[in-house]
Amino acid sequence: MSDQVTLTRDGDIAIVTVNNPPVNALGVAVREGLVAAMEEVDSDAAIKAAIIIGDGRTFPAGADIREFGQAPQPPALFEVCSRIEDTTKPVIAAIHGTALGGGLEISLGAHYRIADQKGRIGLPEVLIGVMPGAGGTIRLPRIAGIAAALDIMISGRQVGAKEAADMGVVDRIAEGDLLEAAKAFARELIDEGKGPRKTSERSEGLGTPEENAAAFETARNGIVKKAKGLYAPARMVDSMEFSLSHSLQEASEYERDCFMECLKTPQQKGLVHAFFAERASAKVPENGRADPRPLEKIGVIGGGTMGAGITVAALNAGLRVTMVERDAESIEKGQQNVEKVYDRDIEKGRKTPEQKAAIMARYTPSTSYEDLGDADLIIEAVFENMDVKKEVFGILDKVAKPGAVLASNTSYLNIDEIASATSRPQDVIGLHFFSPANIMKLLEIVIPSNAADDAVATGFALAKAMKKVPVRAGLCDGFIGNRILGKYATSAAYMVEDGASPYQIDKALLEFGYPMGIHAMGDLAGLDIGWANRKNNAAKRANDDRYNGTIADRICEKGWFGQKTGKGWYVYEKGDRRGKPNPEIETIIAEARSSLGITPRDFSDEEIIRRYLAAMINEGAKVLEEGIALKPSDIDVTFLYGYGFPRYRGGPMKYADMYGLENVLADLREFEKEDPKFWKPAQLLVDLVEKGETFDDLNKRAAG
Incomplete structure (x- = not known):
């Protein structure tokens, strides 16, 4: 075992716990610990079944990104998955949080899977230009089927517990405490005399050889072509197809070869760079020097496409929003623009009417700037005209509470000049949203000459709450983009x-x-x-x-x-x-x-x-x-x-x-x-x- 993997016992059930915060990444110590735990489970006659579970917020959520670009240290992840599968007693993966990439492959190496209701699975390796390399292309299609497995891999999407159960990937969904439910599951297996069930030997998701061949052909002509520019999807199909006619050892080696080919491509280098670039974008001097100001209620001036999009993004972040428009007709249209988004969500089954009502309870339409007096941050989203924007900021200077952050959604205009319409330029920043603002992830946070560090930090806090990708931009015509x-x-x-x-x-x-x-x-x-x-x-x-x-x-x-x-x-x-x-x-x-x-x-x-x-x-x-x-x-x-x-x-x-x-x-x-x-x-x-x-x-x- 290792410091990051422990084995405890509840009677004849071994509980193998991964503790490598924050996301239980599958670094070398975790891999070593899992192999050692399986050795102990096999060697101890008193143990009748084992549970693998993650401590903290998630089941192992994937590879350790700190190992990217380094020579892999043994044991390799595919060896860990095979060792789990070869365990002579039933092993249950208990999934909460996100079992992604190697995390899902670990769970597929287990013989049974249970998930809590909010658990999610996925194989998102395609997002960094590679493919599953530890049995994902071999084991997943045997349960879920070729089409479903390829959809999960090529889209990189996360699959909720219910959908995973419908696919057969998850055997049951826990009611209440996950560990207690996993123990009850293990007890059932022991009492019923059920032993290991190797995923690599299952076939219920597969069709006849002719049906499988047709599924691969359909994939090559469809989803692989749609993933234009990417090398990995075609190799996923190749690996999956190869695995159906070869031994597990041969299929594992072939999958690993395909994985290594993906690692050598320019696409993989570009995608890994994008992965790290996104995470580095919020590391700015102002965040290191100051904490953000309070951020619970915001104001949005303007109810057009942009103002409504910003409002929806804020409401989705759990904030209270007061939207201001110039007259009753305009604010009615603004509210309609907001409600339209949620009505579409209801039509598509993404939200219920009750959820919409709860969200809209945090929305206040108004035609009076005075109603912005208690807002922590106010975003102006009016016409791209300097005179209009300066007029708005002159009014905000009078009605906004001391310390409120005043932000302009300008695409080009000089924010120093906009700030000059106020007596508090230290509170003024630019927040350049991209349309539609409730969907587009980018948020340029523009830093005028006199902006206070905590005002800038508040802009970054808003981006985080809205799940935006923030980029710090200096002041010039058009900023960065x-x-x-x-x-x-x-x-x-x-x-x-x-x-x-x-x-x-x-x-x-x-x-x-x-x-x-x-x-x-x-x-x-x-x-x-x-x-x-x-x-x-x-x-x-x-x-x-x-x-x-x-x-x-x-x-x-x-x-x-x-x-x-x-x-x-x-x-x-x-x-x-x-x-x-x-x-x-x-x-x-x-x-x-x-x-x-x-x-x-x-x-x-x-x-x-x-x-x-x-x-x-x-x-x-x-x-x-x-x-x-x-x-x-x-x-x-x-x-x-x-x-x-x-x-x-x-x-x-x-x-x-x-x-x-x-x-x-x-x-x-x-x-x-x-x-x-x-x-x-x-x-x-x-x-x-x-x-x-x-x-x-x-x-x-x-x-x-």
């Missing part, structure tokens, strides 16, 4: 002017791994937003800047703003959100090129991606130079969660490292010849290449 977006959107606009089709660009981006192309995204967001932005910034544009809006302006002048008007870069039939290329766009583009004196040329898909990403990465480097982002991984998190950058590529800065910073710089030098100002390489990028360093080196320095 929209500032960089402006650059690569400009590069796309230049390519369209110079000869590329907008539909070719979108197709290249889809093949790179984006969920949609930039022109389709513009249609979704509304082309009028960019049009207004270009007009607002016209006076700031330098004479030697190449204008990027000639074609987009002409589209907007026709009243085509995208999905909201049924036409933009694409045409949208009623109810169709995908759209088809707008046949009139080519004429607009040709006329614009003619007026600009441009002779169009061909672009390959490869050049489109090189230009698009060079613009993105170069601006990201400038954002780092200026301290707008604290570390490259924060830029990666921003683009993974807010802008659809393919997760398996790790984010733009991680992609740059894998592509090679010297190659990024070479691309910029090539493009710089045609437009020295736009394509001028960031000094930080030049310095890193000269030193032979990477963006990841900067991440390591930031981590200390």
Whole structure:
């Protein structure tokens, strides 16, 4: 045994307890302890059955992330699972919390499984670019069936106790105390003379050989293809199929080989980087220097799409929310926008009417700013106009209680200027939510010049309560995400002017791994937003800047703003959100090129991606130079969660490292010849290449 695994006895039942807080991760000491416990169970004739259970909040929840990237130390997890399965007395896995990845594989090595009502299982290895490597592809399909097992593995989703029981993965659900229920289960097995039941030898989830072959073919043509860009799903299918016609030993070795192949892929490196980047994003100086202020009641100003989304996110976090709108009609619409979300949940069976009523009891609609007087934090979500926002903050300065955090949901505007409308700039921060705010996980927390540390810490506390991924952003036009977006959107606009089709660009981006192309995204967001932005910034544009809006302006002048008007870069039939290329766009583009004196040329898909990403990465480097982002991984998190950058590529800065910073710089030098100002390489990028360093080196320095 080990300090992290203990064996106690209740009569002839051995209770093997894993105690490796916080999540009982399956580190080497836990693996050693489990093997030793099974040896003792086998060798002691007085023991008739064994229970494996986790201490604290969960059954073993998976691998120890501290071992990522290190040489594995014996015993390997697949050996532990096999040792549990080979135990000569019945072994019950008692699951509470989350039995994920290796945790589920441990439980599948056991002969029986019991779970409490809130227990969840899953094999989420695909989320870090690998696949189960300790028997998951061998044992799970034998109980749950091929289709269900592949769905669990390829989606990476967590399965609740009831669904797991319906699949046959969990034998029973505990009523009351889990350990007592597990003991009663063990007593039944002993009294009935039931011995071990090896999962690897079961077959009730499987069909005939012909049915199994058809299931694998369906998987390859369906869910594997949908997991575009990922290597692991296809290898899961291969491993599962191999296991049906080979011995457990051969199948285990094959599964391990497939697992090791996944470890060598760029996708795995990108996904692991994304995993750690997300966890590092909340590590900011302000959180280390101050505790958050109280956060129980918040105010939201505005009941439109954004304000309603923020309100729902806050209500879902258990907070009380007062929403303020300018008049009775507007606040009625705001409340309808909130209720619509919960009504949809009821329709889809995610909530009951009673649950909706309990949530809405924490919601207060109002047309008076005075009702925000007891709010701990107030979020302004009104029209993106400086004068309007300053007017709102001037009112908040008078009605908000001392110490209340005042936050603007601006996407671009200068928060220092917004804060100047108050007598308390230390209480003002930016909270840039992404729409729909109740679904999108990213929250840019923008730090103006005078923000107090505890005000910033409160923003991060709100993100945690809302289950958002927070990123700290310094103050500049567009902050991190929209500032960089402006650059690569400009590069796309230049390519369209110079000869590329907008539909070719979108197709290249889809093949790179984006969920949609930039022109389709513009249609979704509304082309009028960019049009207004270009007009607002016209006076700031330098004479030697190449204008990027000639074609987009002409589209907007026709009243085509995208999905909201049924036409933009694409045409949208009623109810169709995908759209088809707008046949009139080519004429607009040709006329614009003619007026600009441009002779169009061909672009390959490869050049489109090189230009698009060079613009993105170069601006990201400038954002780092200026301290707008604290570390490259924060830029990666921003683009993974807010802008659809393919997760398996790790984010733009991680992609740059894998592509090679010297190659990024070479691309910029090539493009710089045609437009020295736009394509001028960031000094930080030049310095890193000269030193032979990477963006990841900067991440390591930031981590200390």
